Amino acid sequence: MGRANNLMNIRSKVNTGLEKEQFINILKDHKRLLYKVIYLYCRDMDDRKDLEQEIILQLWKSLKNYNQEFKLSTWIYKIALNVAISYYRRDVKRKEKNKPYDETIFQIAAEEDYSHDIVNKRNFLYKFINRLGELNKAIIILYLDEKSYKEISEIIGLTETNVATKINRIKTKLKENISSLNN
Amino acid sequence: MELDELKGLWKAEDKNLDSGIKLNAKHLMEMNMENATGDIEKIIRISLVGRNIALVYCFISTAMAIFYLEAIEYSIPAVLGGLAMLYSFISHLSIEKLDYKDSIVQLQKKICTFRAHAAANAKYDMLIVAFWFITIMPLFLKIVSDISLYKDNKALAIFCLVATIVLTLMTALSRKRYTEYDRCLAKSETHLSELIEFETDNQP
Numbered sequence: 001m002g003r004a005n006n007l008m009n010i011r012s013k014v015n016t017g018l019e020k021e022q023f024i025n026i027l028k029d030h031k032r033l034l035y036k037v038i039y040l041y042c043r044d045m046d047d048r049k050d051l052e053q054e055i056i057l058q059l060w061k062s063l064k065n066y067n068q069e070f071k072l073s074t075w076i077y078k079i080a081l082n083v084a085i086s087y088y089r090r091d092v093k094r095k096e097k098n099k100p101y102d103e104t105i106f107q108i109a110a111e112e113d114y115s116h117d118i119v120n121k122r123n124f125l126y127k128f129i130n131r132l133g134e135l136n137k138a139i140i141i142l143y144l145d146e147k148s149y150k151e152i153s154e155i156i157g158l159t160e161t162n163v164a165t166k167i168n169r170i171k172t173k174l175k176e177n178i179s180s181l182n183n
Numbered sequence: 184m185e186l187d188e189l190k191g192l193w194k195a196e197d198k199n200l201d202s203g204i205k206l207n208a209k210h211l212m213e214m215n216m217e218n219a220t221g222d223i224e225k226i227i228r229i230s231l232v233g234r235n236i237a238l239v240y241c242f243i244s245t246a247m248a249i250f251y252l253e254a255i256e257y258s259i260p261a262v263l264g265g266l267a268m269l270y271s272f273i274s275h276l277s278i279e280k281l282d283y284k285d286s287i288v289q290l291q292k293k294i295c296t297f298r299a300h301a302a303a304n305a306k307y308d309m310l311i312v313a314f315w316f317i318t319i320m321p322l323f324l325k326i327v328s329d330i331s332l333y334k335d336n337k338a339l340a341i342f343c344l345v346a347t348i349v350l351t352l353m354t355a356l357s358r359k360r361y362t363e364y365d366r367c368l369a370k371s372e373t374h375l376s377e378l379i380e381f382e383t384d385n386q387p
Contacts, residue, residue, distance in 0.1 A: 020212060020216075023211075024206065024208050024211050027206055027211070028206050031200075031204045031206055032197050032200045032201060032204065035200060035204050036200070053214070054221050054222075056211070056214070056216070057214075057216055057221065060216045061216075061283075062283055065284065067284070075284075078283070078284065078286070078287070079283045079284070081287055082283045082285070082287055082290050082291075083221070083283060085287060085291060086221075086223055086290070086291070086294055089291070089374065104207065105206065105207050105210055105211060106204050106205075106206060106207070107204065107205045107206075108200075108203050108204055108205075121192050121195065121196075122192075122196055122199070124192070125189060125192045125193065125196060128189070135288070135291075135381055138287060144189060144190050144193040145193070146190070155286060155287060156287050156288060157285075157286025157287055157289045157382070158288065158381075158382060162382075162384075174189070
C-alpha cells in the first residue's frame with residue numbers, strides 16, 4: 001500500500017524536481033529484483049553497468065504511465081526483463097558504444113564477505129539458471145520469486161497453460177542437469 | 184534436488200542480497216534521465232524520422248513538378264521520384280515505437296519484426312534516395328539556376344557522368360553493408376520464428 005501511494009505521488013509530481021528521490025526509494029524497495037535480473041542477464045561488468053542504466057532509464061520513463069491494475073513488482077519485472085532480454089539479443093558491438101558511467105548503481109559487497117557455503121549455493125543456483133534460454137530464464141526468475149502463473153503469463157505474454165508446461169519442462173531439465181552439475 | 188528446493192536457495196540469496204546490495208543514490212541523482220534513450224529506441228526514432236522525411240521529399244518533388252508541369256521532360260521524372268518516396272513512406276508505416284510495458288514475447292516480436300523490416304528495406308531505401316536525387320536534380324537546376332539540362336549537351340553529359348559515378352560508388356561501397364543487412368535479416372527472422380515457436384508450443 002505504501003509503495004502504491006509512493007507511486008501515486010510520483011505520477012502526480014512526475015514533472016517536478018522531487019520525484020527523483022521517490023523514484024530512488026522505489027528502486028531501493030526493489031533492489032534485489034533488479035540486481036538479480038541484471039546479474040542473470042549480463043555477466044560482464046562493463047556491460048552490466050550499461051544494462052543497469054538502461055533498465056533504470058526505462059523504469060523512469062515507464063513509471064509515468066504506470067497501470068495500477070498491476071502490482072508494482074510485476075510492473076518493474078516486466079520493464080526490467082524486457083530491457084534485459086532486448087539488451088541480451090541486440091546486435092550492437094559493445095566497444096562501439098559510448099562508455100558507460102564508471103560507477104555501478106547496484107553495488108554488491110565483495111564475494112569474500114560471504115561464507116564458502118553461501119558462495120557455492122549461489123554459484124549452483126546461477127549456473128542452473130544461466131543454462132536456460134533467455135525466455136525460460138525469465139520464467140524461472142518469476143517462478144522462484146513466487147509469482148503466480150497468472151502474473152507470469154501477463155509478464156511473459158503466454159497463456160497460463162503454456163507457462164505451466166514451460167515450468168514442468170524446466171523441472172525436468174533441472175533433474176537432468178543436477179547430475180551433470182554435481183559431476 | 185527439485186525446482187521447489189531452488190526456491191529455498193533463491194530466498195536465502197534474497198536475504199544475502201538484502202544486506203549486501205547498496206544503491207548508489209548519488210550516482211542516480213547525477214544521471215540525466217529525461218532525455219536519455221536506449222539503443223534500439225534511437226534506431227527506431229531515426230527510422231521514423233527517415234520515414235517522415237520521405238513524405239517531405241515526396242511533397243517537394245510533387246510541388247516542383249506542378250510548378251513546371253508543362254515541361255514534361257522535367258516534371259515526369261520529378262513525379263516518379265516523388266512516387267518512389269511515397270512508396271518508401273508507405274513501406275515504413277509498420278514501424279512503431281517500442282513500449283516496454285508490453286509483454287516480453289510481444290515486445291521481442293516487435294523488435295525482431297522491426298530489425299527484419301529495416302534490414303530487408305535498407306538496400307531499397309538507398310536506391311530510392313539515389314533515384315530521387317537523379318529525378319529531382321534536372322528540375323532543381325532549371326528552377327534555381329535556370330539551367331536547361333536537356334537542351335545543354337555539355338551540362339547533360341556532366342550530369343550523366345556524375346550520376347553514374349555516384350551510383351557506381353554507392354553500389355561498390357554498399358556491398359559490405361548489404362551482406363551485413365542480409366545477416367541481420369536472417370538472424371532476426373530466426374529469432375522471430377523462435378519466439379513464435381516459444382509462444383505457441385505448449386505440448387507437454
